[in-house]
Amino acid sequence: GSTSIQSILSNKSYKSEQPNSKIEYPCLFNHSRLVKSLDSRKFSNQKEKIFKNINRRFHQSNADFGIISAEQFEFSDPEKLKNALSIYLPDFASNIQLIAYIRPHADRMLASYAERVKKGAFIGSPSQFLDVLKEKGILSYAPRIKRWKDTFGEKYQVRPFISSALLNRDVVHDFFYTIFSHKNFSFLEPTRHNESVTVEDLSVLRYIQQILLDDSTNAVGHARLGSFLAQIMVQFPSKEITKFRLYNSLAKDLVQEYMEDAKEVDEKYFDESIFQAALNDSFKRAIKEPQS
Secondary structure, eight states, rough: OOOHHHHHHHOOEOOOSSSEEEEEOOOOOOOOOHHHHHHOGGGGGGHHHHHHHHHHHHHHHOOOOEEOOGGGGSSSSSHHHHHHHHOOOOTTTTGOOOOEEEEEEEHHHHHHHHHHHHHTTTOHHHHHHHHHHHHHHTTTOOOHHHHHHHHHHGGGEEOOOOGSSSGGOOOOHHHHHHSSSSOOOOSSSSSSSSSOOOOOHHHHHHHHHHHHHHHOOOOOHHHHHHHHHHHHHHSSSOOOOOOOOOOHHHHHHHHHHHHHHHHIIIIISSSHHHHHHHHHHHHOOOOOOOOO
16 A cells, blocks of 8 residues: 555656645655664664755645655654654644554455565465564554554544545545545556565565575565566466465464454544454455465
8 A cells, every 4th residue: 555655646646626735745755764764773874864855845845745654654663753753843743644554454464475475575374474473563553553642642543454444445545535635636647556466476476586595695686576576477467367365274363363453443443343344354255275
């Protein structure tokens, strides 16, 4: 979802005749370097330069909205961000709104696994990957949302990244509606990017990444190659297409591990059983055996 939103913003592929609908998006594609400057000592010396550049762009712009976007914010310390905003963007900090789109647990697990395999960051099985997610707490949403809510209060808004809850079943449409509070906008390019690869594509990508890992440790190069190959595969699909899906034992594990988290997110932030229903539905739709 973030790739699709960022592609539209960076390419300026949106238009609106409605007043007060101009956007300033001060980066080439996303603000991942900004997040690194907050979270990593290695990049902390870049923080002042990055924030001051954003502040300058916002002040020089006649836009109605300034947007900063990076999916890596999810695991950042909200207090560090709040402090940086007050120091480097003092004229805008009091008027900030934070929007977080969160995938249901099973969808996130499948999407993250495919993305990691594609980029050579993981080559094990889905069940092994779930063990990694558990260990790192990546799918434990409720505690992270609470940290951001405790820091930013009502300025932090959580949106469910599930098609039935999105405007026009599309995260880009939903994001622009959330920003503008009107539907008088359109797009100059497709709003879906980074489409899911198939089981066949994943098998090929895993094989290629395994060879690369045996021969080199250039993680950045492997990730770029994997992303490029995946884009080509999506554009030229094979005759045999198999959607990557959960299997029974993995779905059962997800339900047992994350139903309480889904319940807490639903009750505190959505006022309806969106994530619980999604988790139950993922179990019902699961296939019997793992795909190969």
